[in-house]
Amino acid sequence: MIAGAWRAAVKVLRSARLATWLLAFVGAWSVAGTLVPQSNAGPDVVAKWAAAHAGLEPVVRTLGFHDAFTSPVFTACIVVLALCTALCAWERTRLAVGKARILRRSAVLDASALAGDHDLEIACGPALSGDEVLARTAAKLGELGVKTKRADGVLAAVSSPWSVWGSPVFHWALFALMVALIVGNLMRASGLMGISVGETKTDAPTSYGLVHAGPLYDWSRVHRSIRVDAFDPAYRSDGIDRGPTPTVSLLDAAGNVLKTQRVYPNMTLKSGTLTIYPSDFGFTTGLTLLNSKGAETGHSAQLVDFSDTKDGTSASGSLNVRDNAGNVLLSFSVTVPLDRVGGALVRRIPKQPAVRVVATGPDGAKVLDAIVREGATVVLPTGDSLRLDGIDYYARLSLVDDGSIPLLYAGLIVAVLGLTLAVAARQQIVMATVIEGSEGTKLALKMRLWRNASSSRSEIESELALALGEDLDTKESTP
Amino acid sequence: MTLEIILMWFTLTFYAAATATYAFGVTFSKEKLTGRALYVATAGLAFQIASLGIRWERLGHGPYLGFYEVANALVLCVVAFFVVVAWRNPRLSAAGMAIMPVAVVLLGGAMLSSKAGLPITAKLASYWLFIHVAFANLAFAAFAISFGCAVTYVIRVHSKTGKWTARLQKLPAQDVLENLTVRFVLVGFLFWAIMIATGAIWANEAWGSYWSWDPIETWSLIVWIIYAVYLHVRFTLKWHGERLAWFAIVAMPLALFALIGIPLAFNTPHAGIGGLGKDF
Numbered sequence: 001m002i003a004g005a006w007r008a009a010v011k012v013l014r015s016a017r018l019a020t021w022l023l024a025f026v027g028a029w030s031v032a033g034t035l036v037p038q039s040n041a042g043p044d045v046v047a048k049w050a051a052a053h054a055g056l057e058p059v060v061r062t063l064g065f066h067d068a069f070t071s072p073v074f075t076a077c078i079v080v081l082a083l084c085t086a087l088c089a090w091e092r093t094r095l096a097v098g099k100a101r102i103l104r105r106s107a108v109l110d111a112s113a114l115a116g117d118h119d120l121e122i123a124c125g126p127a128l129s130g131d132e133v134l135a136r137t138a139a140k141l142g143e144l145g146v147k148t149k150r151a152d153g154v155l156a157a158v159s160s161p162w163s164v165w166g167s168p169v170f171h172w173a174l175f176a177l178m179v180a181l182i183v184g185n186l187m188r189a190s191g192l193m194g195i196s197v198g199e200t201k202t203d204a205p206t207s208y209g210l211v212h213a214g215p216l217y218d219w220s221r222v223h224r225s226i227r228v229d230a231f232d233p234a235y236r237s238d239g240i241d242r243g244p245t246p247t248v249s250l251l252d253a254a255g256n257v258l259k260t261q262r263v264y265p266n267m268t269l270k271s272g273t274l275t276i277y278p279s280d281f282g283f284t285t286g287l288t289l290l291n292s293k294g295a296e297t298g299h300s301a302q303l304v305d306f307s308d309t310k311d312g313t314s315a316s317g318s319l320n321v322r323d324n325a326g327n328v329l330l331s332f333s334v335t336v337p338l339d340r341v342g343g344a345l346v347r348r349i350p351k352q353p354a355v356r357v358v359a360t361g362p363d364g365a366k367v368l369d370a371i372v373r374e375g376a377t378v379v380l381p382t383g384d385s386l387r388l389d390g391i392d393y394y395a396r397l398s399l400v401d402d403g404s405i406p407l408l409y410a411g412l413i414v415a416v417l418g419l420t421l422a423v424a425a426r427q428q429i430v431m432a433t434v435i436e437g438s439e440g441t442k443l444a445l446k447m448r449l450w451r452n453a454s455s456s457r458s459e460i461e462s463e464l465a466l467a468l469g470e471d472l473d474t475k476e477s478t479p
Numbered sequence: 480m481t482l483e484i485i486l487m488w489f490t491l492t493f494y495a496a497a498t499a500t501y502a503f504g505v506t507f508s509k510e511k512l513t514g515r516a517l518y519v520a521t522a523g524l525a526f527q528i529a530s531l532g533i534r535w536e537r538l539g540h541g542p543y544l545g546f547y548e549v550a551n552a553l554v555l556c557v558v559a560f561f562v563v564v565a566w567r568n569p570r571l572s573a574a575g576m577a578i579m580p581v582a583v584v585l586l587g588g589a590m591l592s593s594k595a596g597l598p599i600t601a602k603l604a605s606y607w608l609f610i611h612v613a614f615a616n617l618a619f620a621a622f623a624i625s626f627g628c629a630v631t632y633v634i635r636v637h638s639k640t641g642k643w644t645a646r647l648q649k650l651p652a653q654d655v656l657e658n659l660t661v662r663f664v665l666v667g668f669l670f671w672a673i674m675i676a677t678g679a680i681w682a683n684e685a686w687g688s689y690w691s692w693d694p695i696e697t698w699s700l701i702v703w704i705i706y707a708v709y710l711h712v713r714f715t716l717k718w719h720g721e722r723l724a725w726f727a728i729v730a731m732p733l734a735l736f737a738l739i740g741i742p743l744a745f746n747t748p749h750a751g752i753g754g755l756g757k758d759f
């Protein structure tokens with residue numbers, strides 16, 4: 001019974017019709033995926049669309065169109081398509097073996113063999129000698145794009161046996177690509193990590209602000225850290241503005257520097273399977289908390305991001321001052337009011353570095369809103385004071401660790417090579433020889449125009465009939 | 480008006496003249512005119528190459544940034560591809576009556592848009608840009624020619640009186656024309672695949688992520704899938720004749736939409752070829 005079910009499943013999956021429908025479905029689904037906002041665009045975008053399309057939203061949500069490319073329906077389709085493709089590739093391989101055998105056998109056919117085994121015959125004008133028939137045939141076939149070689153009374157245009165391998169290689173490569181994509185997604189990790197200038201962070205989930213690791217990604221094998229050595233907010237090279245550019249070092253477990261370089265678009269830091277790219281930047285503010293006697297009680301580096309607010313920045317978190325029992329006495333956040341040039345905010349450390357400190361009490365009421373310059377302090381309502389030690393940049397780096405990339409590249413190259421062969425190589429057998437019989441001279445033709453032929457069977461037949469009967473017509477029509 | 484723009488107006492005029500000559504030549508069965516149309520199109524191509532050459536020299540980069548350059552590069556590839564095919568296989572020349580109008584409309588649109596030169600930004604400063612865009616243009620050119628062959632095929636099918644059959648008699652037989660349509664789709668499909676592959680590799684090299692399902696990437700995949708469906712219905716379901724020709728006719732505008740329409744319609748960080756430089 002299992003064998004029967006297996007055979008039935010294989011039969012269904014091998015169907016060309018199913019493959020075509022699956023492809024069409026993936027295409028149509030993808031169109032829908034571009035018309036409906038995707039979850040990764042942010043909840044506000046999705047909510048706005050949902051409000052504007054209240055009637056459609058339940059259907060869209062049920063079908064999973066807001067996560068069109070990760071939804072179970074889509075994934076299932078891709079998996080079935082991959083299985084289909086593997087079975088078809090197998091089928092293509094078997095066919096190619098057969099075709100290659102026919103091509104090899106045809107290439108060695110001689111005139112007598114061809115006279116006994118051919119597909120069609122064309123009657124020739126009686127005035128034409130066998131030699132002339134072959135010469136005219138070669139010329140006509142040449143005009144129709146079929147270049148023949150003549151040897152021992154046989155005209156032949158037989159493709160090389162490797163010409164048939166394009167389609168199987170392409171379909172196998174597609175299958176391999178689909179597998180590599182699926183497995184790659186399970187094995188890859190990617191995330192965003194904010195690192196201030198001079199700071200080093202170990203590559204571990206806790207160092208990331210946002211991280212996504214596939215279930216097969218093994219963190220225990222990752223022993224490295226990343227350091228940002230410098231930051232140039234407007235790096236230029238080769239006359240091109242490269243934008244905000246950090247200099248990043250990759251360190252091994254022992255703290256040895258493996259690689260140091262500037263990273264900017266088209267200049268990622270690559271080491272093994274790891275790629276580091278700068279995704280964004282902001283400020284890091286060095287703060288020190290002092291007690292009422294002026295003794296330092298704590299240090300903190302607060303990250304500040306650019307935003308559409310009046311000052312041009314917003315705090316990426318807040319700090320708490322607690323009493324001895326651990327109760328929050330005060331929460332404060334810092335922002336960096338940006339300089340303005342011609343009315344526009346400048347995304348650089350201000351000429352006179354300063355932060356705005358906004359503090360709220362345990363009840364959420366604002367108790368402080370003050371500007372603190374570099375080196376200066378502000379007294380907090382608790383009696384403690386806060387000092388701004390300095391402002392520097394931090395780089396938000398995008399880290400991707402994906403071991404499937406070389407496999408994907410290899411798959412792409414093989415797929416393109418296979419497709420090039422399928423597109424460019426002719427798969428044809430055109431062979432001709434002259435047979436003399438009681439009914440006169442005839443051209444015997446063997447013709448298989450499998451793929452990429454420059455002409456068609458009917459065109460070759462009618463054009464040759466015209467070319468080889470021509471003299472007869474001219475003779476009849478000339479008085 | 481600079482020499483560069485004057486030459487481009489000449490180009491447009493010649494392409495329009497080639498279109499008209501094809502239309503007259505075919506409609507009034509003037510074979511000579513159909514032959515001349517190819518000369519006119521080739522002359523227009525020479526002007527376009529000269530104009531774009533001057534621009535390349537002036538700006539220091541190829542025609543990839545902004546609508547003017549992108550539409551121009553597409554037209555250049557379509558006409559160059561067609562001219563090479565038609566010179567090598569004069570029987571196909573009459574398909575120019577369907578292909579040249581595509582060039583005229585696109586180039587006309589380009590002439591109405593801003594012709595300002597845009598600089599190469601950090602995001603675009605990579606040799607992948609040239610490879611990626613070149614294959615997009617070549618793929619579109621092949622699809623445009625398959626479109627031309629398919630349109631000609633359909634016109635002949637509908638020639639009830641036989642008049643059009645006579646007019647298009649110089650063209651290859653219908654089955655050969657159908658095979659040619661399929662071959663150009665195959666060539667376009669290959670180039671489009673290379674465009675997608677190089678784009679994915681570039682994205683990975685540039686920012687460590689080879690695919691992010693943004694509308695540009697998704698639509699290029701959609702177009703590729705549409706043509707894969709075309710090839711499958713042809714090779715596996717054995718479709719042929721008029722409905723196969725209609726498939727090729729409908730698919731080409733979708734390819735153009737993916738190249739030019741999507742970057743204009745969607746605001747994505749990935750510019751797509753029609754949107755390269757649109758952040759200026």
Ligand code: HEM
Pocket residue numbers: 014015016017019023081084085086087088089166167168170171174422451668707710711714715
């Ligand atoms: C991702 C999915 C697929 C894509 C993009 C794809 C693409 C293509 C392309 C471009 C061709 C024409 C070039 C050639 O001969 O290889 C083709 C042909 C073909 N495909 Fe696919 N294919 C896919 C999956 C499948 C599947 C699942 C089947 C199984 C039914 C299949 C069966 C065939 C067959 C039978 C041909 C005709 C080959 C010939 O006549 O030599 N393909 N496919």
